[in-house]
Amino acid sequence: MARSVWVDREECISCGLCVSLLPEVFRFEGGKSDAYAPTGAPEEKIQECVDGCPVGAIHWKD
Ligand code: SF4
Numbered sequence: 001m002a003r004s005v006w007v008d009r010e011e012c013i014s015c016g017l018c019v020s021l022l023p024e025v026f027r028f029e030g031g032k033s034d035a036y037a038p039t040g041a042p043e044e045k046i047q048e049c050v051d052g053c054p055v056g057a058i059h060w061k062d
Contacts, residue, residue: 002039004061005046007032011057018049018058025049033057 005025007018009032018026018033025040026033026049038061050058 003043003046004038005035005050005058006038006061007035008057008059009034011055012053013055013057015054017052017054021049021052022046 007026012032014028014031014033016028019028022041022045025035025037025046027036028034029036035058046058050060
């Protein structure tokens with residue numbers, strides 16, 4: 001099964017990186033990123049967002 005991610009909305013600073021890199025997974029909801037399609041891209045693509053988020057707000061679900 002594909003791994004799934006979530007965004008900690010308390011941590012998100014709305015920089016837009018994940019939303020612009022992977023609009024098929026992340027979108028802004030109420031000004032913060034939301035992983036509306038948490039398995040919507042290959043893991044390595046999502047990992048780029050996990051690594052690139054400046055505040056580490058994107059997390060894998062166990
Ligand atoms: S990369 Fe991180 S801080 Fe930037 S919008 Fe996405 S979750 Fe928020």
